Amino acid sequence: DADVTQTPRNRITKTGKRIMLECSQTKGHDRMYWYRQDPGLGLRLIYYSFDVKDINKGEISDGYSVSRQAQAKFSLSLESAIPNQTALYFCATSDTKSDRDYGYTFGSGTRLTVV
Amino acid sequence: DQQVKQNSPSLSVQEGRISILNCDYTNSMFDYFLWYKKYPAEGPTFLISISSIKDKNEDGRFTVFLNKSAKHLSLHIVPSQPGDSAVYFCAASLNAGKSTFGDGTTLTVKP
Numbered sequence: 001d002a003d004v005t006q007t008p009r010n011r012i013t014k015t016g017k018r019i020m021l022e023c024s025q026t027k028g029h030d031r032m033y034w035y036r037q038d039p040g041l042g043l044r045l046i047y048y049s050f051d052v053k054d055i056n057k058g059e060i061s062d063g064y065s066v067s068r069q070a071q072a073k074f075s076l077s078l079e080s081a082i083p084n085q086t087a088l089y090f091c092a093t094s095d096t097k098s099d100r101d102y103g104y105t106f107g108s109g110t111r112l113t114v115v
Numbered sequence: 116d117q118q119v120k121q122n123s124p125s126l127s128v129q130e131g132r133i134s135i136l137n138c139d140y141t142n143s144m145f146d147y148f149l150w151y152k153k154y155p156a157e158g159p160t161f162l163i164s165i166s167s168i169k170d171k172n173e174d175g176r177f178t179v180f181l182n183k184s185a186k187h188l189s190l191h192i193v194p195s196q197p198g199d200s201a202v203y204f205c206a207a208s209l210n211a212g213k214s215t216f217g218d219g220t221t222l223t224v225k226p
Contacts, residue, residue, distance in 0.1 A: 004158070033213065035216075040124070040218065041218050041219075042119075042121075042204060042216040042217050042218040042219055043159070043204065043216040044216075045213055045214075045215075048213050058213070090158050090159070092158070096211070099208075099211075100147045100149075100164060100166070100208065100211065101164060102161060102164075103149050103151065103161030103162075103164060103206075104151075104159075104161065104214065105161075106151075106158030106159050106160070107158050108156070108157055108158050109156075109157075109158055
């Protein structure tokens, strides 16, 4: 099994629908992140959580919400999906003590299309 | 305002030669820099990092150089191999916080 699992891998949804992307990890890491990648662009931070009771907005949090259900689970919700939220979404994890030397562990991504 | 920039969207090199990927940053408070590699249909994977108190870090064929006065870092891959063909992302972090990523450079290594 992958260290960081994202579900679904691909999703097509209609404008206005609520959708949830899920992320679970087996790394035992305390920190979790949601990033978004658009074609030709880098990874932009949506939300991050440094522990279960800590949730922080990233640079592009508008239109998104998150829930850290447990140390291992971090879900991202689009309350009312719009076409410009079509993108590749990545969940990542890191360990406070070692993330500078070992970086983030990323999931394989969720490709979301809003029509 | 983009704080981490990779100004070359793509780079093509011959197998066995050196690949040099560049990254510039604007925030002098960044204290750690990382490189990630990404293959299609996969998430990025961590490659190498460097602290702002160092100017060089080496791991096998990969070396990262940091020039703080120029706010510039580079990743050298020697020798380049076809399997190195991927998108490379530069990232920077501040005070053990979240990372800010550049837009990536697509490296193609030709056999």
